[in-house]
Amino acid sequence: MMKKIITISMWEYLEKVKTKAFIISLIITPLLIITVTLLPSLLLREERPQVEVIGILDTSGIYFDYLEQEFQKYKLPNGRNNYVLVNLNQIDSTYEGIKKIADKDVLKNLISGYLIIEVIEKEFLFAEYRSNLFGNFKVVGRFEEALNYFKTKNVLEKAGVPSRVLDEIQERTIIQQRKISGGGKASDLDFLTTFFLSVVFILLLMMMVVYSGQMLVRSMIEEKSSRLIEMLVSSSTPDELLTGKLLGLSLLGITQILIWILIGMSLVATSLLPITAFKNIIPMLLYFILGFLFYASLFVGIGSTVNTEQEAQHITTYLSLILMLPVVVAMPAIQNPDFIVTKIFSYIPLTIPTVMLLRLNVQNVSNLEIFFTMIIMVFSIIVVTKVSAKIFRIGILSYGNKPSLKEIYKWIKE
């Protein structure tokens, strides 16, 4: 009995683990997900490392000195000034003439860009930053900040308010976000990283479920269409076959997880991910494995009823959509833990793994709730496996039309 199950599971495992598709998915999937989730934050952090020369065309002549002094405070990592401001008023030409010359200099990359300042009426300024590209958010932001400060200062001075007051007003309050965990200790892990980590886990789970589910169903279709299944069931009982297949698929899943953990650990080593990101790793892994087992047993039952690739693809797509459902309610779930939909999804076996993966990292989930949802998962896996086994026993031998739900119900009752 046991020997045949092991034979079947080893066959299922080895034949699938050797395929190019599996090896590719093993490495490509996490790389893709990591790139998509981490790349934006990496790009944002990057500072421009070189000195920028920027022209100032100030028709009033009041702002240049102020701006030049104000921009001294921006330094490059090597200690040099980030900006060199050039007064374009010094060019001996008309306003339009200077603009023409400056435009040319921009296009020749002699200057990164230039700022035109015109006083329209008293304190109202018209300012324009001209350069050969959009997206100079940082430098434009700095100019705006400087000009606004200047304007506010002027207005306040005229009203007789000491300039010290302005400096006090300028002191901004920055809110730090901290998550309080069970022990009462505050976590420094920033919210987005945790959230993304949960999403990464959910995406990995989904990819894994879809991928291995498809692989399983495809191999079952192959066995059915070639009648290999008859040679198999004349050598082992359907239960042995089903258990063997489930075991082989789980081994495949475990291989995937192990390799992904290695990738995750190397990311920690390169400090791309903070070690605290793996604080909840044990319950997360448990939900991950339970979720995988649950869907795998579901796939075995459903897979035995289909006869063509297309049918199989439809089914895997629907199932993975259900798996993705919790991500849709993710935002409201984080903002409001008592959100009713989240609560409901937390107790449906189909969505428990994803909802809990998400909630573990952004909320404080009580141990009781973790325990309870895991019990639900284990129980549902047992039930689904039993039902799947009944469908499997008849499904693998029925060819032709896809059985109706009524027929499948009959199989289960038999």
Add this chain to the structure above:
Amino acid sequence: MLIVNNLVKRFNSTLAVDNISFTVNPGEIFGLLGPNGAGKTTTIRTILNILKPTSGEIIFNGKPITYEYYNVIGYLPEERGLYKRSKVIDVLVYFAALKNLSNRNATNFADSWLKRLNIFEYRDKKIEQLSKGNQQKIQLIAAIIHNPSLLIFDEPFTGFDPINQQEVKDLILSFVSEGKTIILSTHQMELAEKLCEDILLINNGKAISSGKLSNIKKNFGGNNIRLGFAGDNTFLSQFSEIIKYDSYNNYSDIQLRDDIIPSEFLKKIIEKIEVNHFSIVEPSLNKIFIELIKKSSD
């Protein structure tokens, strides 16, 4: 010895197998014959213990068939196919392991079978790289690698060229001399005629005819002769001994009344015409098959 007693298999409203009984002796080939959808596959599946019979019993070597018999049964299904992307030797070892062979024995047996069927060169190739005929040979090996004592072949000859057909036929005959119990299900009546000692002909789940092939032929009403002669054939209609005749260019196939002894008839006819050929003809299994199925379907 395999004994099938009053086997009935019902799927919902359809009666796939309707009270069939037969016995297969070791050292002989039993022909399970019938048109498509007659219930052959269902019968085979119940013997294989893939399906539970609605009623009736199947006894092999004195004991009812259970899962324990898996390792002594070899089955070659009608439609063929294997794990296309797997290696020949891996597939064979897998099937052997499913029949409880150790890895070492499995490899040894696989190698010797590959050599015996002259396809050893493909041992480490992927199945999909083999020709259709060679793929079928691999499947045949997969069905017999564990040296089963009960063999069930469903259309074993389809897809083979004449040379390979001969090879497979020789192989099956070698199992006969080893005393194995063999069931052959086929549409190819000429082959069944040559190989099977006993047959069971079924249609719509019911047994139409069964027993020793020679008896079936005798019972079919086999008082047939072939007569070659010179001249006009119109004289044949004068004989009251003749039930019917079919005339061809140089000869006529004649069915005599059952009470007529062919040699007496020859004596009588030889005085009238010049006979250049005379032989007693047995009805072909093909003919019996067609006529019996037609009769039972009416």
